[in-house]
Amino acid sequence: MARKRNVLIPFIDSDDINRIIDSLPGLRTEDKRYILLRLLDHEQSRLLSKRMEKDFHLLMAELEDDGWKSLYFFQEEFKSLGVNVRIVLRSGNILKEIHGFLKEYNIDMVLFARSYKTGLSGKIKSDMINDMLLSSEKMVIIV
Amino acid sequence: MIKELLKSDSIIMELKGNSKEAVLREFIEYGSGLGLISNNDEFFNKILELENLGSSALEKGIAIPHLRDNFVSEMFLLLGISHGGVDFDSIDSQPSKLIFFIGAKKNDKMYLPLLSRISRMCSYGEIRDDLLSADSPDDILGIISEWEV
Incomplete structure (x- = not known):
């Protein structure tokens, strides 16, 4: 039996996954194994902890x-x-985490939801997608 | 939250099963003995079906098989330790040694927070090591209580 292909879905906010779930009926899913990778960015969390005047570690635990x-x-x-x-x-650092994950595991393709966000989280997401498109040897799909 | 659900008699210090199916059966029989599960076969079939749709194993030797269904009367949590490890088809190919087993009613609101809390707790290497080297259920409860504080 052919090996199931591993599809990595990195995400930083839940709207992305809702968009991907909406697109699942149009994707061939039987021969794939999906991996949802929730990423938390330390830099963004540090800014948030300052803005909220909340201890960074406490905030990270909640996040x-x-x-x-x-x-x-x-x-x-x-x-x-x-x-x-x-x-x-x-x-941690989102780009490092994704690259580390791709090195560690046998991932065949990376699936992203299209980015519509603005502000810092929109920038982090755009950077993540651009970096994957430009530097990753894996197939990248954006839905 | 974990310490409120996990009692000393809901901890199996050494699981006997050496396959995923055997361990799931072992938990169900153990839970049935505690009066937590009544429909053993239905429970087994449903939880195995979920496992086949995506393993409940996390990285680093953790697995959290769980089932939310109407025939479960109230939320429960069991913990089983397998020092030799059991293949739960984890993403990092490591055998699962700390296995948390959860049952809950379909609409139980504490289900996701409990899964989340256990997953976060087990992301700390120190906690995993302490739980694996604990000598008794009371030691385990102590480690978890201390972490939750």
Whole structure:
């Protein structure tokens, strides 16, 4: 039996995954195994902690809890559509984390939702997509 | 949150099963013995079906098989340790050694926060090592209580 192809879906906000779920019926999913990778950016979190006057580590703990919750929520959504999915959370420098993940695991393609956000989170997301398009040897798909 | 659900009698210090299916059966039988699960076969079939749609294994030797369904009467949490590890088809190919097993009602609001809390707790290497080297269920409860504070 042919190996299932590993599709990495890195995301920094839940709207991205909703957009990807909407596009799943149009994608061939039977021969693929999806990996939802929730990324938390430390730089963005530091700015947020300053703005909120909240301890950085406390804020990270809350963000990680929320990140895992969203991962489990979306894992249920994918499974209810019969789509094979695994979940991973990483925090740090987003670009380093994605590249590290691609090196560590056998990923065949990277799937992104189109970016419509502005502001810092929009910039982080655009940088992430541009970096993948320009530097990754993996196939990159944007839906 | 974890310490409120996990009791000393809901911890299996050494799982006997050496495959995913055997371990799931072992948890279900153990939970049934505690009066937490009544429909063993239905529970097994549903949780295995979910596992086949995407492993509940995380990285670094953790697995959290879980099921939310109407036939579960109330939320429960079991923890089983397998020092030899069990193949849960994890993304990093590491065998799962710390296995948390969760059942909940379909609309239980604490289900996602509990999964999230366990996942975050187990992302710390120190906690994983401490849980794996604990000598008794009370030691485990102590480690978790301390972390949750």
